[in-house]
Amino acid sequence: MRSARRRAPDPEGRAGGRSGTAARVRRRETAVRAAFLAPAGVFLLLFLGPPLADNVTTSLRDTTAVAALGDEAPFTGLDNHLRLFASEEFRRAAATTALYTAGSLAAQFTAGLALALFFHRRFPLGRSVRALMLLPWLMPLVATGTVWRWMLDADDGVVNEVLRALHLVPAGVPWLTGTHEALWSVVLVNTWVGIPFDTALLYAGLQAIPPQVHEAARLDGAGPVPLFRYITWPLLRPTAGVVLVLGAVYTLRAPDVVLVLTGGGPAGATRTLAALAHEQAYAQFDVGRAAATGNVLLLVSLAAALLHLRAVRRARHL
Template sequence: MRNVRRRAPDPRSRCSATARVRRREAAVRAAFLAPAVAFLLLFLGRPLADNLTVSLRAATVSSLLTGEAPFTGLENHLLLLRSEEFRRALTTTALYTAGSLAAQFAIGLGLALFFHRCFPLGRTIRALLLLPWLMPLVVTGTVWRWMLETDGGAVNEVLRALHLVHAGVPWITGTDEALASAVLVNTWVGVPFTTALLYGGLQSVPRQVHEAALLDGAGAVALFRYVTWPLLRPTAGVVLVLGAVYTLRSPDVVVALTGGGPAGATRTLAVLAYEQSFQEFDFGRAAATGNVLVLIAFVLALLHLRADRRARTP
């Protein structure tokens, strides 16, 4: 029999086949990503572009009627950054956001650890815990405003009945108490959301790891510090970023509770943008304030992604 000599495969044909496979995989990835990209461009990119365009013009009520808004460039942004109300609103926003996040995360983490244990009616109580988060924010702020009234409010009535105070505490009319009251209400709204996310993160922690740590003699504090918290840290980062963005952009609670008062004590950047839009009808400056809020949220997201990347890098 003749020895048939096999030809060696052509390297060029293998390269072309590999290239075709890669092009096919890239086309499949692009097909899956196209709906998400289209959604982001349509519902996020277009509003951001429109807001940026408005912030560069002298957009007022008259411009809405006439359709002519003179181009002013960065004048709205410069006027905003130089104003005293912006600096005060920025400080109030930082205090309001930091206080809300700290309280929401501490309470939410404690509740998540509590519900992580199995006990009767645990699922029912977890479901009821979501009710404050599901309520409209305007309704929540209005109800708390009634409860925190100086004369006749439920909170002051309870404090008087317990002989803790003699006169009504000005929860929403005092310049020192109003911001604390806004933080309290926003915490009440955000705790269910924080608890739900942290509880989901705890559910993803393998039970075998906890059991192994308990067998090694780890106590409750050591178990949380060296086992639970390192595995929960990525979820905690997402919770903090989402909570910060949600608190930054939402004026509903403060507007319904205090209206930004008294004397601007609770005027955050979101409330300032609301007042500029719907009370002063200066849409150009309101859009500039919105751009600052978007920039702050973007920086927070970048910091989170950078920290997460460093944590994942060995």
């Protein structure tokens, strides 16, 4: 009788209990993520929010040297942005920025990956050499640009002296004064500055790969090329994405190398958007248009970061 009175199991109740537990777990995970993100969010809101809002406000006003003499610069809406997009110097600077960024990223990443793979092997004094590799990145950009400007001087630069001594060129190459050579010279210097950063991050990514994975692949007969193609590179791809995004953002926003080496010349051949914003603000005293150029750089950097996050999310679901 007792066994007959027992109730039959309720599968829907069990399912409801499991779904309720899963919902509580998801809420707990969301709360933990929010707790970890809260300090960063507060920092961004307090220290980056006001300058960003001020830059947007400035770009919507006719903030020039003449207007600054009055009480308040007149509100002009999107006039600064429209004048910026209609100008020939903006289109040329945008094209120069694309070439400058693409060339720098390709060279930095290729050299950084090669050096990271080299330092991943153990050899005597490896740590000391890795520490010395960071010197170009740790040096102030003004000092770096000044030294390279002296080295690339067309008349007395050490680079041209060596090339002439080796009979590779009959006369000095106008590294910084030629309209075709100047841009690639600036790319070279920016690559030299960025290689240590890429090497350090890619080396850390290689160190995070479990050695057992490579050992198992070698036991299966994988050579160096298949090992890198099918094992190392897929596991290193998330780190590589971060390196490329950070390199792109840094190259887009930093005008130091360009300003010290060429000042944006000759004839605007090396004027990037960051250098153009600097020129608009401090040479033309058109702060409103310089702020509009800064907004363009911010949107491009944000788009690069969002594309990277989307690619990472898509890779996780594959």
